[in-house]
Amino acid sequence: MKLLTTILIVLYFFPPIVTRHDKDENLFLKNPSDYPAAIQLRLRDLTGLVEMEGTLIAPNWIVTAAHGLNSVDANQTISILDSLYQISQIITHPSFEGFEHDIALIKLDRKIIGIEPIPLYRDTNELGKLITIMGRGGSGTGETGPLQYDSKFRIATNKIDSVSSYWIKFRFDEPSNPNSTDLEGISGSGDSGGPAFIEINGKQFLSGISSNQLNEQIGVEEGKYGVIEYYTRVSSYTQWIEEVIEGKIQVQYTFEKTESNWGFPDTQIGKKANLFMDAITSNKVTDKFMEQVFYKSFRESFDLKGFVQGISNSLENPQIGEIRKAKNNVLIFTVLSNSRTYLIQLEADKRDDYLIGGLVYKKLSD
Secondary structure: OOOOOOOOOOOOOOOOOEEOOOOOHHHOEOOHHHOOOEEEEEEEEOOEEEEEEEEEEEOOEEEEOOOOOOOOOOOOEEEEOOEEEEEEEEEEOOOOEOOEOOOEEEEEOOOOOOOOOOOEOOOOOOOOOEEEEEEOOEEEEOOOEEEEEOOOOEEEEEEOOEEOOOEEEEEOOOOOOOOOOOOEEEOOOOOOOOEEEEEEOOEEEEEEEEEEEEOHHHOOOOOOOOOEEEEEEHHHOHHHHHHHHOOOOOOOOOOOEOOOOOOOEOOHHHHHHHHHHHHHHHOOOOHHHHHHHEOHHHHHHOOHHHHHHHHHHHOOOOEEEEEEEEOOOEEEEEEEEOOEEEEEEEEEOHHHOOOEEEEEEEEEEO
């Protein structure tokens, strides 16, 4: 998506809010003030703007999806009700990886006045329940798929078709399907982290968090009828959420640094990073190396080999400066070369055998 100084191509899927085609679009458009606890998150990461959704669940706590926060730092603000709130902490679930355990908490510097937090759905009887989803992302219909990104606030409804330990799942049903709801829809690009509400006696409860969508694997085009939405199942995480908010869990992001090679942690992505640094330092960006390190679809999406070769050509006698983040599927570090500092971010997914599917390369200073 960006050229030599910055590039990020991650093969994670942000699902296209799309709605049924036979209903007036105005039925889905709502005023955000009708759902004030649904918070728009406009954050910055290494490559630019990250647009997500979240839900206020305590006076100064927002819950969202973890998958969009890999390279987002806490040192920034969120605008809520025309006021700016500083993010004091971002806490992802300790088992988060890829889309598993796709949940994170954002702590603000002070309580939000004027918005009532949404309570968590604690029962495990979600199957068959009607849910309301919402967001400000892409639009379109079940016939067209996603058409545009317009940031308009929309809602849609659906029914939970199945549940598992950590997911609630629902299908985008055609209007002719008896399971289809009157305002049938699914979430859209930019809606990641958004809520799924279950209403009980006129009160909304947070039952799910927008995570990802199943389409290619079942032969359905993105955002069209038949796709299956996966939302993180909130009832499975209520204890973790409460323990974090109450300060009972000490959040640590430590890792075991190795003494050999480049000093990366002894993880699957750490091993790929060692191969990456070996190749660009020796200027041996071979086809075999590319196959060993990068996911096939990523290699084929553009001239990735040429890009990596460009990194190799631009770095002379590189040294690792600082390892900023090290998780099973994400590694962010700085490289020093000729009095300049560069940042590199690698992302992988265990479903792809930890082959790298995302790469950022950015010059930080001269």
